[in-house]
Amino acid sequence: MTDGKPSFGKRNKRSHVICRRCGKHAMHRTDKICAACGFGKSKRMRKYNWQTKTGTTTSQRK
Numbered sequence: 001m002t003d004g005k006p007s008f009g010k011r012n013k014r015s016h017v018i019c020r021r022c023g024k025h026a027m028h029r030t031d032k033i034c035a036a037c038g039f040g041k042s043k044r045m046r047k048y049n050w051q052t053k054t055g056t057t058t059s060q061r062k
């Protein structure tokens with residue numbers, strides 16, 4: 001298994017399409033769940049504490 005340039009030619013399956021909420025190319029076609037914002041899974045935006053430096057849900061820094 002080579003994960004370098006030669007294997008890029010096999011990546012032709014479109015499992016994700018453009019999400020209409022966040023605009024990212026992360027909406028799964030069959031699952032209908034956006035991997036970036038959680039659209040289809042939750043009503044609120046997908047957010048984790050580890051995404052921020054402070055470790056809080058808000059992105060505010062002190």
Ligand SMILES: [Zn+2]
Pocket residue numbers: 019020021022023024026027034035036037038039
């Ligand atoms: Zn999204």
